[in-house]
Amino acid sequence: DGSSVDSLDYEVIENFAYREEQARRGKLYVSYLLVVKWIFALLIGIGTGLAAVFINLSVENFAGWKFSLTFSIIQKSYIAGFLLYALINLVLVFSSVYIVTQFAPAAAGSGIPEIKGYLNGVDIHGILLLRTLIGKIFGSIGSVGGGLALGKEGPLVHTGACIASLLGQGGSTKYHINSRWFQVFRSDRDRRDLVTCGCAAGVAAAFRAPVGGVLFALEEVTSWYGILMRTAMGWCKNGNCGHFGSGGFIIWDISDGQEDYSFAELLPMAIIGVIGGLLGALFNQLTLYISSWRRNHLHKKGIRVKIIEACLVSLLTSIISFCLPLLRKCSPCPASDPTSGIECPRPPGMYGNYVNFFCSSDKEYNDLATIFFNTQDDAIRNLFSAKTMHEYSSQSLLTFLVMFYTLAVLTFGTAVPAGQFVPGIMIGSTYGRLVGMFVVKYYKKPNIEEGTYALLGAASFLGGSMRMTVSLCVIMVEITNNLKLLPLIMLVLLMSKAVGDAFNEGLYEEQARLRGIPLLESRPKYEMRNMTAKEACGSGRVISLPRVVKVSDVVSILRSNKHNGFPVIDHTRSGESLVIGLVLRSHLLVILQSKVDFQHSPLPSDPRGGDRSIRHDSHEFAKPVSSKGRSIDDIHLSSDDLEMYIDLAPFLNPSPYIVPEDMSLAKVYNLFRQLGLRHLFVVPRPSRVLGLITRKDLLIED
Amino acid sequence: DGSSVDSLDYEVIENFAYREEQARRGKLYVSYLLVVKWIFALLIGIGTGLAAVFINLSVENFAGWKFSLTFSIIQKSYIAGFLLYALINLVLVFSSVYIVTQFAPAAAGSGIPEIKGYLNGVDIHGILLLRTLIGKIFGSIGSVGGGLALGKEGPLVHTGACIASLLGQGGSTKYHINSRWFQVFRSDRDRRDLVTCGCAAGVAAAFRAPVGGVLFALEEVTSWYGILMRTAMGWCKNGNCGHFGSGGFIIWDISDGQEDYSFAELLPMAIIGVIGGLLGALFNQLTLYISSWRRNHLHKKGIRVKIIEACLVSLLTSIISFCLPLLRKCSPCPASDPTSGIECPRPPGMYGNYVNFFCSSDKEYNDLATIFFNTQDDAIRNLFSAKTMHEYSSQSLLTFLVMFYTLAVLTFGTAVPAGQFVPGIMIGSTYGRLVGMFVVKYYKKPNIEEGTYALLGAASFLGGSMRMTVSLCVIMVEITNNLKLLPLIMLVLLMSKAVGDAFNEGLYEEQARLRGIPLLESRPKYEMRNMTAKEACGSGRVISLPRVVKVSDVVSILRSNKHNGFPVIDHTRSGESLVIGLVLRSHLLVILQSKVDFQHSPLPSDPRGGDRSIRHDSHEFAKPVSSKGRSIDDIHLSSDDLEMYIDLAPFLNPSPYIVPEDMSLAKVYNLFRQLGLRHLFVVPRPSRVLGLITRKDLLIED
Ligand SMILES: Nc1ncnc2c1ncn2[C@@H]1O[C@H](COP(=O)(O)OP(=O)(O)OP(=O)(O)O)[C@@H](O)[C@H]1O
Ligand SMILES: Nc1ncnc2c1ncn2[C@@H]1O[C@H](COP(=O)(O)OP(=O)(O)OP(=O)(O)O)[C@@H](O)[C@H]1O
Ligand SMILES: [Mg+2]
Ligand SMILES: [Mg+2]
Incomplete structure (x- = not known):
């Protein structure tokens, strides 16, 4: 259905009206435009930041409330607890899928393939409208809060792009909430620049990774450099809103991780890179099959099928994440070390490691529940955590890997806003930590940290699936606040990208192709040299x-x-x-x-x-x-x-x-x-x- | 003399020979080329890394030996010490200027305007030759070791570019040390890509700032994205050579600096930004006048004048850096705090704060000598240092600022390899620390660190003079290992750039214009809209x-x-x-x-x-x-x-x-x-x- 797709024109159309306007306005107007652009960049930064804060707060509150309620009920009955847990998830997911299907169909998915397409020069209908923005924000609160195997980062990038585009055309034309005062940017070129800026703000807000945001935008459009400055201004402001000063930027701090490496450790790291490439390429392929099947069969049957599908996935996710930990035997708490500040088992209703879930003794914890029955952010923090050697058994990690991978593949393509970044980190850090456990076991060095391997695993899976290198690398460094790992992250990313490239294209490229978005690659095909x-x-x-x-x-x-x-x-x-x-x-x-x-x-x-x-x-x-x-x-x-x-x-x-x-x-x-x-x-x-x-x-x- | 400048042609000339070669080679050749490019990127990374290590080691050894010798002699006689000190400096500077003037005239200066020109599409004669490479390496050992007010970072970027270019054409044609085996890259386009890669490797090696290096290259040529990956590979290797693992990347660690900021501190930071813009613009203007005077009058008189000039500047630098601290009264050591690990006065022959120089008592130190009579790296480390409140008197800092600024302006344009990065950091961190002292005095908060303000000052001066934002920001973060300062650094950089732009162009653009290098800006001039x-x-x-x-x-x-x-x-x-x-x-x-x-x-x-x-x-x-x-x-x-x-x-x-x-x-x-x-x-x-x-x-x- 490529016919529903129009190209954008980044060329300036120098017709009579344009020339006359130029003549009327003169040179001062250019400075005026520049000032407006700066202001817009600032507004985009602030707007995206506010949207991110809103989504984050809502998700945190919904999820926190859900887990504490469930925990208080399972003290009495596990069955009642499960029913409540599944119900809350279902309601949240239902609200999300309802909003998306009824009101903003373009808000489904991560939106990154579409934004990539827009920046590449293809205008996909509905992708940057006000209703899409609203659907994206509220939809991702529901889908992420509902515990599905997806993230809110991709949707946030899309949100930033929507905000930028709406600002650029001075509001929504459909709902007549637009002001002519704002309509200074009429050409596709100016609008693309604003959208680029919005993307950068979105990445910056999602990962609190400003440099990563700028680089992400750069990986998309490298043609106009000036945008950088404005974007920079945008996120400077953005960094301020809410999190000014210490630690506001870092999501999963591992700065107390491993400090030193031996050359022998490069082998397991390379293995992580290869695994990442293989699993990433497999992920792309599976999601491609499933999405194309969904498009051609399932979703043709109408909106109701989409809603039922999402609800079924939600139920399945609830069942797996609640019941699998029940089957798992609890482990005794490690000899407690009061200096580390880690409690085992952690008090109910608190975040942290060592959850006591369906354990017979008081001094035990359930390692599978620690990662499965938890918000994703906390699960990742636990997987990345240092000084928690031997917390997880390899059996639990393997179970989690297989189940979560399956869930992530199944969830991909349901009609809810869905990012693949956080699930990717979950998957990657699980096998990373697995490899780390083997390294701890066989290398017998005191300073090896499993959490650091988990981080490398996360980088490798993202590299193997999304195939971006520089911006991913910077984002990983920024969110974990450990500059010293940079060369290792880069190594792992390059390896997984190379391995993945041997099988298929990146996740976003595959999805764009599937959706009929004709992306032009940066270099011509080889055959073109011999054609006129x-x-x-x-x-x-x-x-x-x-x-x-x-x-x-x-x-x-x-x-x-x-x-x-x-x-x-x-x-x-x-x-x-x-x-x-x-x-x-x-x-x-x-x-x-x-x-x-x-x-x-x-x-x-x-x-x-x-x-x-x-x-x-x-x-x-x-x-x-x-x-x-x-x-x-x-x-x-x-x-x-x-x-x-x-x-x-x-x-x-x-x-x-x-x-x-x-x-x-x-x-x-x-x-x-x-x-x-x-x-x-x-x-x-x-x-x-x-x-x-x-x-x-x-x-x-x- | 723009006529000595030829343009480069990044277009592929599809003539008969080219087509025939294409036909003969087929598609496999493209993969072969890709592999060769990766290998080349690796070689460039390794080569530049080795050159950097060589220069660093030589400079450290020369300077260390010089200072320890002088220190041991001044225990007996200050006059003999001064004579020795001045003599060693003179010999080093003479060797540098001799090599440059006799053997490699294109190695004078920082080389960045020329490299910028090359990447922009202008070929300046002599700029990427083997002799220039050699002159640059040995010349900068002499000039930096000789204590002049200049740095080795700019020359290292040029060195990286030379290495890349020589590799790309398979050796030097003039000296017939070239191998046909290597000559796979014949077009200007391929060569430019390699040079870009070399630049990135140069920045990465100079500042041990890999991401900064990549961004620096990007700020120059944003057209070819693929280079990033290869460069990345280059520096990964490069990060390994010598410094694998802990701390190898960070030059001036301030990760134990200030952790938290109040909004009230934004005012002094903004002041730092404005000062940076003003002093930076002034620096550009003064150096422009002096260089154009040198070009038009002094250097027309021949090589001997250039040599004498450099020697005079060296003598002047020696006199000022040795004698000014002598005039300064020593201060008593602060109450010693054994936990901080800082000794006062520091033992002779060691690096660190609190130098005892011409002090009457044993428990005193000379604050001016601590920054002036020292290698630049150590001086910067001292200026950035945290937990050394009140080490410097404002009088000493002001004296140093004025004298060093003057020296830096005078030294700029002498016929030795000279980078402006480190002098810029010296100047900036001096007034930054000055502002920091006022903040400490008037804001009366316990956690304010003067060293952090010194870092912001350094960023502001570089921003005000060089007018780069993103790459400078990343470089500053990478060399100081403090991610939390990123938004502040960016703020200061943007402010100083904006202030500086109100007066003149960036340092490199001004110098390029002076040397007749016709740079094309990234956007057309406004008048061009009305011309055909x-x-x-x-x-x-x-x-x-x-x-x-x-x-x-x-x-x-x-x-x-x-x-x-x-x-x-x-x-x-x-x-x-x-x-x-x-x-x-x-x-x-x-x-x-x-x-x-x-x-x-x-x-x-x-x-x-x-x-x-x-x-x-x-x-x-x-x-x-x-x-x-x-x-x-x-x-x-x-x-x-x-x-x-x-x-x-x-x-x-x-x-x-x-x-x-x-x-x-x-x-x-x-x-x-x-x-x-x-x-x-x-x-x-x-x-x-x-x-x-x-x-x-x-x-x-x-
Ligand atoms: N005015 C025209 N006359 C004849 N052929 C055309 C004309 N415009 C486009 N084509 C051809 O028609 C084919 C389909 O192009 P299409 O009509 O979709 O272009 P478009 O709609 O103008 O641009 P886009 O679809 O990118 O927005 C192309 O191969 C093109 O060469
Ligand atoms: N073959 C030509 N016939 C007439 N005018 C020309 C020709 N080539 C260039 N010019 C004009 O001469 C002026 C000077 O250009 P110049 O001769 O320096 O170009 P070039 O040497 O071919 O390119 P470059 O100097 O960029 O390497 C330009 O304004 C250009 O329009
Ligand atoms: Mg069409
Ligand atoms: Mg010419």
């Missing part, structure tokens, strides 16, 4: 328009095809033809609808004279982000109208990029991708060279 | 060549102008003219010199038939990096030769980028800059559109 531009664009006749065109012709051309751009051809007095520009379907539709530009004469009107300039405000031509846009069928014209003419000259883009027909497709690809184009004209070789432009010609001093 | 391509390239007639051209014509055209690229025009049978490509001066010179392509007939030869393909190996056309290249005057042709013809078709670039004449210059600028072009044809509007390329046409599945 002419070969690529096929042999169909080009559908073009004359400069002055009859309204009925425009209507019939627009009806007859689905193209979004048309060359405009004029004839000189001597009869030669001349390409004078490109006109967009959306602009034609605006002209047809407003009718003010219709004229009776089939001769060109003088674009400079007359009152042409006041007929249209340039924001009329701006298309709202991720909406369907007008269609030719919505426009009704009288038969008088159809007999009139339009002079297209003022509306066309007079200088689209052109390439000679025998340029190799690899070069064309670079041009297209790096400049973020939408249409490119393939033209015959020129007959003359009017001038050469070199570096010197571009060095204008002011 | 045709207007920019001037009205001069375009000098072009026919397809088959007489040798004598080629020679006379090459003699008559200095252009480096010529359009080639052919005529169809019907007599119409047709632009068939662009030929480079350097390629024409290769053809003229080898003579194998000369033919008697003035008719085109068939480029596909015959033995054309074996006549040239494509590496013949590759120009060595940063060398002068051939000149037409070096080529001698007999009168028989001059009567012959050349068919240019196999050698030209058949599809240079073209723009229509009335495209706005802003768009042209984006195209030129983002694709890294050298020549661009301005052509008349096309008469037909043969096809449209959209995103769909570029999505080829393999």
